């Protein structure tokens with residue numbers, strides 16, 4: 784008889800879960816009145832922009848508004864708003880970048896139009 788000697792001695796009190804001390808500095812501090820949380824959800828925004836999104840994966844396909852597109856060349860992500868066109872190369876990381884590029888706006892103008900600029904809005 785071989786008694787398997789499981790020495791799974793429970794160590795008391797050593798489950799030290801040190802709370803991560805991430806810096807609490809706001810990442811977008813340098814952009815002044817920009818509040819990313821106020822950006823419209825990508826799905827709403829792209830629908831507003833008249834994009835018909837197709838496809839079932841993480842990346843949706845759409846007709847690219849940045850060039851004369853005949854078949855869906857633009858890929859967009861609904862979680863981040865990131866987009867990339869396989870034909871003309873237009874790309875960006877969020878709906879703000881999309882708005883800027885589509886309408887030739889500055890960062891602040893685009894943020895204001897999307898309702899994501901607070902304070903000092905004129």
Ligand SMILES: [Zn+2]
Nearest residue numbers: 847850868871
């Ligand atoms: Zn394109």
